[in-house]
Amino acid sequence: MTEPRVPPGRAGRMRLRRSLDVALRGADLLDQKLRILRSRHAELLRTQESAQERWHRRLREAESWLLRGLLLDGEEALDTLDFTRPAALAVVWTSTMGVRHPQSASCMTPERAPGALAPANSALVHAEAAYREAVRAAAEYAAAREAARAVGAEVLSTRQRVRALQRHWIPRLQTALVRADLTLEQGEHEDAVRRRWAARTLDDWS
Template sequence: MTGARRTPPGRAGRLRLRHSLEVAERGADLLEQKLRILRSEHERLVRAEKAAASAWRDQLPEAERWLLRGLLLSGERALGSAAAGIGPAEITVHWATSMGVRHPAAVATSVPARPPTAAAPTNTALVHAEAAYGRALRAAAEYGAAHAAAELLGAEVISTRHRVRALRRHWIPRLREALDRADLALEQAEHEDSVRRRWAARTAEDGGAAAGQ
């Protein structure tokens, strides 16, 4: 309430307090509107995160099962031989902005194809494992992006809610209280000034009457 304490007395101070109150109330309204939109978007992102997490949990065990079968059939050397010469996968994150919050919106996953010079897997289980791990990688990337987006929007929801609460519960009531005090003080000052003017006028009339006698 530092601003209210520094408000000058009189009409100028009351006008300043009214302006500050209007700005605070308009700001709280806008923040509440933003909060409603953020909550809706956050709920959507949380649902997307849960779906992506479920897909990733489904894909990973399948890939691990095929890998285990391939290792049991041909041993670990076969895995190293099948992986030799294959480049790393690439993940590109596409970003978007929602209500001022920048967050991942989508991901593009590129799994390199097996080059002609690379040795082919020694059994079909490893072939299935390679394809399954590609799907699991895509699912993991989508889950990571969805999780990050939900986290970022969730943090903004909390921050905006705190700002609205600070305005509604603290700043606006204090401004209203200060404005009420300013109105009362101005009304009292105007009343006292009116009393002084009437007293001065009556004194002048009495003095003029006495002089005429």
């Protein structure tokens, strides 16, 4: 940061005082924002962790059912599964202290068409349903991870701004204000000395 530019005299001191007041208020507001963001980020990280565990659990269940189905009827049984049905993703957005991020996500997976070929065995029926649940859980995890990432990035940015104000800009303004006070005091002292000298000179002449 560059040194603050200070006009000479009392006008410069008033400008420094205002700048310092603004910086102090800004640092205080940013610090409050940072505390809120940190608390929210911690919540989002817990949500992310929970969503990730749920997704992994659903995926393991689906893989387990698939393995059972393949052991019963072989790899040819995969031909009875329909992997072409598209899923529809819906994301609800919200904001935390101005940071836009996903609040939730839902994934709709269409049911098997009435006339479609049924899975070769009951294990594959369970596998198909389990994979639908895994896809839904994956969507929820992706939304939770993005929310934690967005708020986490704002935590870092806000912390940097707070530190820049508290460690650099505010101390420089305070130092400049002290210098301005000393300069004004010295100038007023010199003016008083000159006035006294001028008064004595007039007395000597009179």
